[in-house]
Amino acid sequence: MGLTAIDLGLRGATSGVFLLIILVALLRRATSQQALLGMAMSAGGLFYAITTAPFFPKSCWWWVLPVLSAQPAIFWLWARAAFDDDFVLKRWHGAVWLAIVAFGFVLTLGWARWPALAGAGGRVLSLITLVLAVAAAVQTVKTWRVDLVARRRRLRLAMLAINVGLIAVVAGAGFAAIPVVVPGGAGSFPTALCLFVVAMLAGVGTFAAPMAVTANGATAAIAPGDFSPQARRADRATTGGIVVDPLLLRRLDHLMTVERIYRQEGLAIGTLAARFDVPEYRLRQAINEGLGYRNFNAFLNHYRIEDAKAALSDPAQREVPVLTIAMDAGFQSIGPFNRAFKAETGMTPSEFRRDALAQPQTAPGSARDQEIGQRRRDIG
Template identity: 45%
Template sequence: MGGPGILVTLDIALRGAGIALLLIVAAATLRQARGRPAAWLGALLAVGAAAYAVCSSPGPHDPPVWFAPVLMLCTGNAAIFWLFAQAMFDDSFRLRPWHALVWMGLVVWPLAHLLGAGFTSHWLVGVLVRGAVILLALLALAQTVRDWGSDLVEGRRRLRLFILIAVALHIAATVTAELVIGTDQVPMSLHLLNSGALVAIAAIIAMLLLQADLDSVLGPTPVGPAADAVSPTLQPARPPLGTVAPEDEPADPALLATLDRLMAVDRLYRQEGLTIGVLAGRLGLPEYRLRRAINRGLGYRNFNEYLNRHRLADAKQALADPGQAEVPILTIALDSGFQSLGPFNRAFKADTGMTPTEYRKAAEGRNGA
């Protein structure tokens, strides 16, 4: 009797420690929110993980009605994880009303089950919900991997690796175990392993937060639209005031001057298949030094964003040039370095608030005035 009792006590202690660490992570992240979705989604993700530590504990699974908020946080956390991955790793991501519907679709099942709805006991409903959880975990994984090579923020690159190895695999393994073994048949040893993994993940996140510059990882606080949406001049992004990068090191002025020449004079951004690895090879530098220079010296968080800023400036200049009024927009897009019209139109609209055609007409009006 003593053996199982010790395991239960150890499991409770580990879960309690994990919950405490996760709530500390949530509070620390929320302090950095300042209108940034990645910050408060990260805090909500940590709270949901703490709720999961409670929901996945061994014992009777017939909670009272007042337990509904904890169940909703636990079940809906897969959607929060998916949204967090998008907000963290896609600088152009914006929350939409339909995102809330995805979260609500997950929490309806446990809420209805708690209120005694009969349909929730059907095995197919459980499989569909768990399938949705796995699908969202895979989508979050895809977002984590996407554009990894062009990410210029070192802290965010490390976070990608941690999420890829630890969090997503933990969610997938847990759901798979429940599907194969059954929720009520999971042995105490697996419960203990689960709680230990939660503590390890929470501890690693807490250490990363203590070491990281959250302003750098989470990105600058959102500001209003650009003052001059139709200006054809290049306005590179700048790091937020007061940001101090970890392992702070001033960018090499000579390297920044070389980059400026390659882009402004040689127009290297027009080269097809240009990656940060290709550019680093041309400069004879390791990739991490080039990433650090572009991120810290010029304020860009993504290499593609850096290239597109130059490409868009090139396209704006061409669209505003009366001598190129008859040149097709597709030709201008390709000449500027974009591979097709669709990505060019989306990037142009996001940057200026106008379509290329509208921008050209506005420029014609200014030139004719």
């Protein structure tokens, strides 16, 4: 009974934290896709903590289990939104979630009549859970190196590892037919403890959003769900009293605008840090807190797209293929270039070239020179 009491206490605290996260997100009127998925995850965690608790009536499991079985899909989508700044929710993502829920209902309703078939379906559902957990882990690894937000790199990676571990345990139990969450069973307490740790990490991530303070006294929150282009370039930002070195920003600007190092194939942040002879974390901090970029690829792509825009606007390069211009600017294929260009300008490269060449032409390089001059004045 003592272990059961602790179990229930942990689940009560977990439910309270998840509910508080949802309320805070609603009060902040958060509408970003990551915030919405975070609320969905919190609601799922709250639901899971209650329905897998000791003494929860088994008669309700026929409708509880299908909903819980689709929670890994919500987690996978949250990981995509949290670790990929270019991710956009599509209708087929919702269709995947609905399909898993529907499949779960089919299994629970058919368990009494076709137990063998339902058991095989349960193993398929466990396999889907593992695939989604692996996909979320791959997303973390794939974007780990280019992530510039130190807090996001630390906190969300820890939360992801715990969530993946919890999902893997439950899915593995489904393969082996081990009741790890039987009410009052010995496996219920570890589940409650994992849920509590996850809730605490989610609470820290929600309630401890850092503030970037600029030199002129203005403040701008670097919120977990703010991926808009307008969030860039917070000049000489500080966080917790750590000031971004303006000399490093000027050296970085010279390297990008004059030497155009962004054209180098396979350029990584470690290469730039070695070029400046500074620790990698300091360069990450300078680009993130000093210039407002959350992702190293987005930082490079800004310069590459400006380079491509200048070439596309040049009448002398009218006959140069778009692919050649993209690769000269540093892109390695046409697909990423088209996506990044349209996200930045709202037009395809061909549309931009057509409109630019139809307008009266200014002196070659004048627009780019003005932008470079303005950027240097901003940096100081």
